[in-house]
Amino acid sequence: MDWYAFLCRHMVTPIWAKKERSPYLDHCRRLDRFPGRSMEDLRAIQWEKLRELIQHAWEKVEYYREKWRSIGFRPEDLKSKEDLLRLPLLTKEDIRAHKPRMIAHGIPTEKLIPKKTSGSTGVSLEFFVDDDSIQWKRGCELHFNQWTGWKIGEKVAAIWGNPTHRANWRAVIRNALLERYDYLNTLKMSEEQMLAFYQRQLRRKPKLLFGHAHSIYLFANFLRQKKLEPFRPKGILSTCMVLHDFERRRIEETFGCRVFNRYGCEEVSLISCECEAHQGLHLNLNTLAVEFLRDGRPAKPGEPGALVVTDLTNYGMPFIRYKVGDVGIPSGKECPCGRPLPLMESLEGRVADYVVTPEGNLISGISLTENFAMELPEIKQVQIVQEKPDVLVFRVVRSETFSAGSEEKIRNLALQRFGKTMRFECEYVEHIPQEANGKYRFCISKVKNPFA
CATH class of the missing domain: 3.40.50.12780 (ANL, N-terminal domain)
Incomplete structure (x- = not known):
């Protein structure tokens, strides 16, 4: 005691x-x-x-x-x-x-x-x-x-x-x-x-x-x-x-x-x-x-x-x-x-954690990272970055089980969530960098949305 x-x-x-x-x-x-x-x-x-x-x-x-x-x-x-x-x-x-x-x-x-x-x-x-x-x-x-x-x-x-x-x-x-x-x-x-x-x-x-x-x-x-x-x-x-x-x-x-x-x-x-x-x-x-x-x-x-x-x-x-x-x-x-x-x-x-699709739909960054974590266990971490309405960058930290088929899974998942009008690319990194305060951000959108 x-x-x-x-x-x-x-x-x-x-x-x-x-x-x-x-x-x-x-x-x-x-x-x-x-x-x-x-x-x-x-x-x-x-x-x-x-x-x-x-x-x-x-x-x-x-x-x-x-x-x-x-x-x-x-x-x-x-x-x-x-x-x-x-x-x-x-x-x-x-x-x-x-x-x-x-x-x-x-x-x-x-x-x-x-x-x-x-x-x-x-x-x-x-x-x-x-x-x-x-x-x-x-x-x-x-x-x-x-x-x-x-x-x-x-x-x-x-x-x-x-x-x-x-x-x-x-x-x-x-x-x-x-x-x-x-x-x-x-x-x-x-x-x-x-x-x-x-x-x-x-x-x-x-x-x-x-x-x-x-x-x-x-x-x-x-x-x-x-x-x-x-x-x-x-x-x-x-x-x-x-x-x-x-x-x-x-x-x-x-x-x-x-x-x-x-x-x-x-x-x-x-x-x-x-x-x-x-x-x-x-x-x-x-x-x-x-x-x-x-x-x-x-x-x-x-x-x-x-x-x-x-x-x-x-x-x-x-x-x-x-x-x-x-x-x-x-x-x-x-x-x-x-x-x-x-x-x-x-x-x-x-x-800024909401992705805005080319059609103007809003998708919560939480649901996206949750979705990726559940559907793609071969990924350790993922960060989604949106610079333009029709372009996404997936920064991916691969696990030991990551394979050639894993990128195809990412492609299919992105197609399901965003449709054909959204372009994307994968960028493979060793880790997702922390911010100066020690926190992580897993979705960053620079496109204006209704909450801005």
Whole structure:
């Protein structure tokens, strides 16, 4: 039994939070009590938070005040969700161009924490989050982590890019005593590194495995190929990338526990998380307002839409109707778990992860890579790149069983999915390169689509 986990949960963590004057544990406990509320209650609280944020942005943020004045909008005009649609969307380009004017007047500089995205679209994004918002985000993360069965204070194994637990001696001590993470750096996933990570976890016995979806899948494959007996966490948190069904199956078969899918981004933190029912991802309406838009209108349940998010906690540099750059499918169903949080059916990937056919049809990159993985086991990895409406490039990593007939299978599969008007070519590579943040992208389209 891990006695220190009990000590950490009931003594070390509360004392540390008190020493830092951090309310994140209080926020976590408050969220733990939310299942007793109705969805109507939570939506009413969310709406009031939204109105307060809009009023604050009007009074304190030059960028929003000028934008809204130009369209004849004032905070008192916000009476329904339809009124919210009047407000302009916020893009990454807007933030880069107007960052100084987006910072709220009257917020002490020491309360603003600089943040930076990893730049999955090619250019990183720099912004600020106020300290109160950071504490809410920490509380939310702890709350949702516990849905896996993990408890505060228990050890975590993380497969992640650019870990910061060794940034300085304070970070080392904090991690050893409080956070208890051990990392496999996704930017250095050699067989030697994976074996060393595996051996450490056999000794540590972590209760949670956390990381990039595809990187966890690659690690599971490594264990199976080497015939290594896996360590047994209580649950697995998959995040930062779309989780394919074939990846979920392989990971769950390998580790003998369920995978909990999660979605978020650096700009607004955790957006949605899967519960033990595994029938969609619960939207985090505790700290966010989430919209799904298609051609500028709200997407219907079951219809893909571009994700637009308002962070209800960041008053230092508000993100109001921020276009994240991803596509998701809203659900009209209630979850059997009973939690009063609406569902997202699935995350469909980035806006640029949709292939557009010459006829104008949209095909999700998720379905394509899933299809290739299921139909072509002789392929280790595939990346689909679309530069023009009628041309695709398949970057293929071949396995030992790849043969001359495999390319014919690719040809037939492409013909079935895209028809005769789509041309394609195969480019054989040793590996699919990771992005700077350690993530993989398996479908990249540079052709405009309705979500752009």
